[in-house]
Amino acid sequence: MTINCKGKLIDLTTPRVMGILNLTPDSFYDGGKFRKEKDILLHVENMLSLGATFIDLGAYSSRPGAEEVSTDEECKRLLPVLELILGQFPEALISIDTFRAHVAKEAIAIGASMINDISAGFMDESMLDVIAENHIPYIMMHMRGNPQTMQKKTSYDNLVRDIILYFSERLSVAKSKGIKDLIIDPGFGFSKTLEQNYELLNKLDLLKMIEKPLLVGVSRKSMIYKLLGTDAHHALNGTTALNMLALQKGANILRVHDIGEAMECIKIHKQLTA
Template identity: 55%
Template sequence: MTVNIDGSLFDMSKPKIMGILNLTPDSFYDGGHFSTQKEILNQVEKMIDEGADIIDLGGFSSRPGAKEITLEDEEKRVLPIVKLIYKTFKNVLISVDTFRSELAKKSLDNGAKIINDISGGDLDKEMFKTIGKYKVPYIMMHMKGIPKNMQDNPNYEDVTVDIIKDFSRKIENALSQGINDIIIDPGFGFGKTLNHNYEILNNLELFKIL
């Protein structure tokens, strides 16, 4: 499997390493830990040295119960760092974790090459159109609900089948809007119980039908 990035084929037939850099004060793991440009660049360099193929930047905390922030605040967190990393590390692929099409546009205009959308297009109906216009790889994640309420008793008839059906519908819509390169993410922990997560893990092979 390959995806097109700036006219070059990026081989996805083997697992790739994505280094995560959360630009939020309340993320799952490193929120608030990297706050200065020097700290950020040092961390990016460390991840690249350790084998990261992609650096993923997020400015909106998606932890359960996270508070929403405005588009303006998210842009202030993310865009300067996209520009900084693009200027400093020309050969690294930058992914931006956002469900907002406006931030996706601005990020792509400033050096990002991949958009990673935790909502799979559900939270901004302009996202598919934006990705289709820019012709970049799109990571489509499954999430039931929104970060604020996604862990409030999530339920499914059959979690694997339900997610595959949801992906199938969204992929058809995305393709119709010009998106060529789609990477799916079943969204472990996003609107799923621990048992749901294990069931998805045990059935990952089924997602190949997509």
């Protein structure tokens, strides 16, 4: 199971880590933390040195109820930092967390390696065309509505079946446009209650029938800290527990804030399955 990133074949048979770099002032865990160029470069260097295969760069907070950010503001936050990172780490594989085709196109022109779209193309009908034109890997996530409305859209006939049907439809559209490198993200925390998030994680192995690489992002999310009665800053232990379960259920990529701990999960999982 491989994807082609800028001419490099990345084998996802061995799980990989995607490190998170948020450029938003209001992200739920690290909002506003990385503003200075020195801090950004040190953080990226640290993530790469600890073993991250990908760095996911985002400039639009998708937390529940997040404020709308204009396309211009998203580009203003994102593109100079992308240039900065690739100037210092030209071989880095940078994923861009955006649902906007214009932002994706500009980032790809600078050197982004893949696009991570929370809406799977629903929030910008031009997105799939941009992906197809640039022959770039595309992560499509399950969500209903948008970050402002998604937590009002949590009614399902059958949660896992409905998610599988969602991906079947989106994958069909993407394939019709010639997109080959596709990754699915079930969208923990998006359009799902706390109980639904755990139901989904418990049945995650059913998504294997889709036969696409699976990305799991539960890092420090409210499904952990609300259950444990704590906050995002004290949710690393819970994150590690869920990451290990996700690996056992078939996750190919862990999207995380804490690289070293995720790499340790992968090392232990590899030993268990040797």
